[in-house]
Ligand code: SF4
């Protein structure tokens with residue numbers, strides 16, 4: 001009969017209306033500041049840099065300033081300057097590592113391309129700042145976070161990464177992408 | 182002094198107050214006018230505020246959201262917050278607009294919206310303007326709003342506004358016909374254009390005046406026009422056409438926000454916008470009030486005579502309670518529809534009015550005539566009811582089938598499966 005579709009539609013909306021009072025699934029809203037947040041194990045937004053030893057962040061960071069991520073980042077929001085030692089020899093760690101998070105689109109490509117498991121996705125989200133230029137340009141010091149933290153936010157992925165690194169250490173085969181200096 | 186009658190309390194109070202002014206007839210007239218208009222202008226904006234809150238909350242729940250909940254308990258102060266926001270906004274008038282028309286449009290829209298309320302009987306003896314031709318006056322004044330909408334569209338000198346205004350004219354003129362024609366059936370059956378008579382005709386006075394409480398209750402309901410085949414069909418046609426008449430979903434083409442910005446409202450801001458908004462809701466109330474009057478028995482509802490009263494017409498619950506309950510119920514259905522149906526396409530909109538609603542409304546008039554003259558058994562329309570119902574149902578099916586467009590081939594997706 002003509003008009004049955006309309007009645008069916010009305011029934012569905014009515015079901016949603018009344019259901020939202022009794023069924024949690026039909027009212028998924030979280031009242032954010034009061035009722036916590038919806039960060040899950042699968043949340044990913046901006047990248048951070050991993051270091052291994054909690055006592056010595058700058059000494060044990062994994063990044064070697066190879067600039068692969070800088071080149072691959074689609075919106076070009078990473079800026080890296082490699083550190084040089086006194087003789088002008090590259091020190092294989094970044095002096096400057098900036099990510100403009102107002103430009104970063106959270107695509108995770110930097111994570112995919114990094115050969116050293118050094119850059120990973122974070123799930124922090126309370127990033128608002130009154131300063132929209134400097135405040136949104138995250139420096140090396142802001143980006144460095146420990147492996148412990150990585151284990152906390154994404155345990156499965158962190159464990160996988162650790163296993164991979166351990167396997168690599170056992171048989172230090174000459175990988176073409178990391179020529180011995 | 183007449184005995185206290187809860188049903189008529191307000192009317193009696195007014196008469197009592199006016200009796201002090203008997204020696205000053207001119208002042209008495211002025212006060213009487215004020216006493217019947219001020220409540221309208223006071224009550225309906227409050228209703229408007231309540232409805233916006235209901236609409237926000239209801240739509241939110243339909244869309245699995247919570248809706249406003251920060252302003253007061255359950256967000257109940259949201260309308261006040263909205264009002265303050267509207268008042269504080271800058272009133273921007275386009276440089277090249279027709280300033281006078283641009284200024285007048287919201288006013289011209291608001292005046293008929295409130296004026297048409299005055300022919301609605303809210304209760305027995307409680308009608309702001311008892312006009313013999315109330316229904317005609319309602320439709321005549323109600324169609325002034327088309328002019329206001331077009332004024333707004335034209336004067337803004339904005340292509341979207343103009344498109345919205347043109348759509349509004351086409352839509353409102355088209356839907357005026359089924360609206361009026363479905364009302365004509367009721368007028369035909371009652372034999373009167375007077376809204377109070379139309380309500381009175383829907384009450385079975387012998388039952389109401391009997392001493393049995395159940396009969397008193399039933400007598401207030403059983404006679405509603407909506408329980409007859411022509412009344413039911415007429416009510417549906419009237420309701421759908423009234424949705425279009427007041428530009429509500431799914432007929433909100435004049436202000437279709439995803440197509441033409443906001444139609445005739447594009448260049449309005451601040452208080453003028455608020456006026457448009459309010460008039461729209463007040464006319465929604467008015468037209469729901471009229472469909473309540475025409476089809477849903479007006480102010481009658483399950484009601485009994487107060488035990489202490491021996492006035493055969495006295496009622497325990499004031500009639501306006503039922504009137505407003507029905508009006509709000511219709512408003513809620515409108516909100517529900519808004520949460521369900523998507524907007525129509527312009528050609529579908531026109532086709533729906535001219536090819537579907539109009540023939541159906543004309544058919545309804547014939548069915549009404551048949552029902553009136555069909556033989557009855559002890560006053561019960563044993564012939565008119567079933568045959569009228571059948572005829573209405575068949576014409577609904579037939580007109581619906583005739584309107585079916587050519588069958589288009591099923592779309593084939595090559596890549597998405
Ligand atoms: S690709 Fe990895 S190691 Fe290379 S610069 Fe980026 S983060 Fe550092």
Ligand code: SF4
Pocket residue numbers: 046047072073074075076077078099103104105106107108109110111
């Ligand atoms: S997540 Fe994407 S956009 Fe953001 S820094 Fe990495 S590559 Fe660039």
